[in-house]
Amino acid sequence: MRTQVGIVGAGPAGLLLAHLLHLAGIESVVLETRSRAYVEERIRAGLLEQGTVDILTEAGVADRLHREGLVHEGLELRFNGEGHRIDLKGLTGKQVTIYGQQEVVKDLIAARLATGQPLHFEVEEVAVHDLESEAPRITWTEGGTAWELRCDIIAGCDGFHGICRPSIPAGLLRAYDRHYPFAWLGILAAAPPASHELIYARHERGFALATMRSTSLARLYLQCAPDEEIAHWSDDRIWSELHARLARRDGIDQVQEGPILQKGITAMRSYVVEPMRHGRLFLAGDAAHIVPPTGAKGMNLAIADIRVLARALEAFFTGRGSEGLDAYSDRALARIWKAQRFSWWMTSMLHRFDGGDPFEHKVQVAELDYVCSSRAGAMTLAENYVGLPLD
Structure with missing residues (x-):
């Protein structure tokens, strides 16, 4: 041929x-x-x-x-139980x-x-x-x-x-090459998404992400150990951890449960x-x-x-x-x-690193606070997230 x-x-x-x-x-x-x-x-x-x-x-x-x-x-950054929306369209068009x-x-x-x-x-x-x-x-x-x-x-x-x-x-x-000291446990669930936009959550127990595949299929992720055994994560444990890490200070629980169709662990x-x-x-x-x-x-x-x-x-x-x-x-x-x-x-801003270093935690929260309170900080995230120019 x-x-x-x-x-x-x-x-x-x-x-x-x-x-x-x-x-x-x-x-x-x-x-x-x-x-x-x-x-x-x-x-x-x-x-x-x-x-x-x-x-x-x-x-x-x-x-x-x-x-x-x-x-x-847009998307939401959530830390200390509070959500902060990054207006992608307003910042970048x-x-x-x-x-x-x-x-x-x-x-x-x-x-x-x-x-x-x-x-x-x-x-x-x-x-x-x-x-x-x-x-x-x-x-x-x-x-x-x-x-x-x-x-x-x-x-x-x-x-x-x-x-x-x-x-x-x-x-x-x-x-x-760089390996990160954590992984993502991801699930696909027959449930409405937690929000109409993505939620990136930084929590003392570890990172969580709420996204979707459609209006009736939720895609959710939890930070876990890189050598985690998926068999150790029952459906109840997964939902419990999602509720905890995506919790809001005002008590509103956005996570909606449903049958878990797929689950797996992805290395970082x-x-x-x-x-x-x-x-x-x-x-x-x-x-x-x-x-x-x-x-x-x-x-x-x-x-x-x-x-x-x-x-x-x-x-x-x-x-x-x-x-x-x-x-x-x-x-x-x-x-x-x-x-x-x-x-x-x-990744560095949102994940809990081994040891739970209090200094690292404070620096991450300060970085998130800066991104969410400064137009320049939000612009940096937004223009990279929507994609840098192709030419």
Whole structure:
């Protein structure tokens, strides 16, 4: 087989890249080791920056997003039992939208299938070869048959545990890694959300977040130990802890209980590799970086990467040179590190660190108080939360 761009991974990054290339008249083949059902049904975070919504809209894949997405013009920071609203729209003129990552994936798969271009699920033994040549290759097996795809470019959009990043020779990438001393226990409950906007709560027992997937599905998170056993968290214990950490000083209890449909524990980690390119292989999304979920930047960063990469590939294949490809890593990393800083800041400000240091607690409360009482402080949070400029 022969194509212009071989794309490993059918998550938001790989699928959006394939769609943008199609709109530019560039051929691609998408390979995914998981089944279509798995990638469409896996529940992931779903807070979209204004820029992400704009990119999907411009690409013609946002009709359902605009019908079903929940637009948020603000968020609440809650500490010492009191809530403080950050007016995102008033401060920046922008907003965010709640729309599940799996819904974005469904829309992009539908768009890909409508083009008739190749999209292969459940492939095995995927490997990339000849990355430093002008004719890199991808090999895999499918249904017991071995395949080889010759490309001009390979896009590694296969996530943190994919094969593309490890295929780069040792010593050519520099990794920046930070593990946090806590994790998130997340649940999806068949219950109305606690509020029509997100609530980020700093409590002496640990962080809590109240968000939603729809008007009838609540998504809630609790800070827990990184080695926590999910079996130790009964439904009663989860609800009790949510009531406590999201409690208001005026006694009003906003947490509404319902059947817990899913529960799981997510580690907190920051990770970046530099550069995001080796020869004709270009990394994007989680293959190159992950962020703690506090700042809601994961999928948004992946889509920002793809916007830069797609434009560079369009210039390359239309004879306008390789300058964009040569600059891709630096351009993407400039935004990635700003998002890492914001995610680290939000995480550090809202979570209880081991030992319950009284000094640390006082500093966190002072930081929250400053953000909520200063227009400059609130603006810093708001402009990062809705998404920094894409250019």
